[in-house]
Amino acid sequence: MTNSEPISAGMGSGPVAVVPAERGAEARARAVARQLDVAVQRDNHQTASVILYVGHDDLWLQRADVAQASPVRVDFASPRLQHRRRSGHNELLGRAVGVKAGESPRVVDATAGLGRDAYVLGDLGCEVTLVERSPVLALLLAHALERARISSVESVRAAAARMCLRQADSCSLAVPQGVVIYLDPMFSQRRGSAAAKKDLSVLQALHSATDNEDSQLFEWAMAQPARRVVVKRPSKAPPLQQRQPSHAIMGKAIRFDVYAR
Ligand SMILES: C[S@@+](CC[C@H](N)C(=O)[O-])C[C@H]1O[C@@H](n2cnc3c(N)ncnc32)[C@H](O)[C@@H]1O
Structure with missing residues (x-):
């Protein structure tokens, strides 16, 4: 990996x-x-x-099926991600995976999507393996990583150097001992900015949902020799499979459920 x-x-x-x-x-x-x-x-x-x-x-x-749809790119040097970096929005995710002064865990982002959260983790100093099963999204991520590695922005190059990509169904992988597994499964009740909704709309159109896939992903993650599993959830949604986390990090629209092992 x-x-x-x-x-x-x-x-x-x-x-x-x-x-x-x-x-x-x-x-x-x-x-x-x-x-x-x-x-x-x-x-x-x-x-x-x-x-x-x-x-x-x-x-x-x-x-293609929405009038005046906006383009969705993966660009780790984009003003949006750089704003997120400066405004401290990353803190919750960092706390959830266990970033502390002098300690940045290795993370397997098992639902990489458009790579936004993975970039944040890379920027916080974590070595991140992005796993994405959609070939189209994996192609966009690979392209974005190539560009980020030669970016004129030093912090973007540094984060990209900590990120590597794998196109696969995460449930088919065995992760190394002691990593943190991060899950952000698709969910429909997501609130948030117009930009986040635009991203989600494309992800949903690409996605062919199968029954119980969030549960399968969660069960796979909990069966791995990870040191913790972190699940992003809408703030008011029940925990995945009704399984209470060890603790949760609360944001306004979302929360991170942390399962310490
Ligand atoms: C809500 S998006 C993740 C968004 C991501 N956190 C970001 O910041 O851009 C969920 C993504 O997980 C992917 N996914 C779902 N199940 C997966 C699996 N079993 N293995 C790999 N990728 C999976 C979907 O294709 C989708 O792109």
């Missing part, structure tokens, strides 16, 4: 169409589409609910 691994192709990417974003980007779009095992489309992408736009040096997702 230590090295970045190549994105696997041919996994099937659900309702996604790949579209070249600009002139001259067709060859790159074709390569991306082959990697994801989906078709390149020009105009006729009504069947897809999410479009992956491929530019010369850019990749972004956009809902």
Whole structure:
């Protein structure tokens, strides 16, 4: 679980169409589409609910079935993440995984998504393995990590150097002894900023939910030799599987349930 691994192709990417974003980007779009095992489309992408736009040096997702949908990118140097860094919003997550002065645990983020929380953890000094099962999201994360490693912002380079990516179903992995497992399963009752809702809308469109998957993820995490399992929950939701955590770190809209082992 230590090295970045190549994105696997041919996994099937659900309702996604790949579209070249600009002139001259067709060859790159074709390569991306082959990697994801989906078709390149020009105009006729009504069947897809999410479009992956491929530019010369850019990749972004956009809902195809929502009028005036905004683009969703993974960019660790974005003003939004840098604001989150400065405004101290990261403190709760850091406390939940056990960041202390001089101590930053190794974390397996088993639901990496758009990598926002993983970046925060990397920025707080944790070595983070991002695990994401969606091939499209893993592609965006890999692209963002490549860019972050050569960013002009020193803190972004430093955080990226602590992050590595794996495209897999977390439940198929065995994690090393003593890591912290972080789970942020998909949940629909999420409140928050317009930007957070836009991100979630794309994640939900990409997602093909199966029954009990949050429970399966939680059971897998609790069976690993981790030192703690941290679960992000909406502040008023019951704990996963009604299992009371050792303690919880409360925020306004969300909380982190901490299961110490
Ligand atoms: C709510 S999002 C996580 C958002 C993330 N914390 C962030 O900051 O961007 C949940 C993500 O977990 C992924 N996921 C769900 N179950 C998974 C599993 N068993 N293995 C790997 N990824 C999984 C989904 O594909 C989705 O991208």
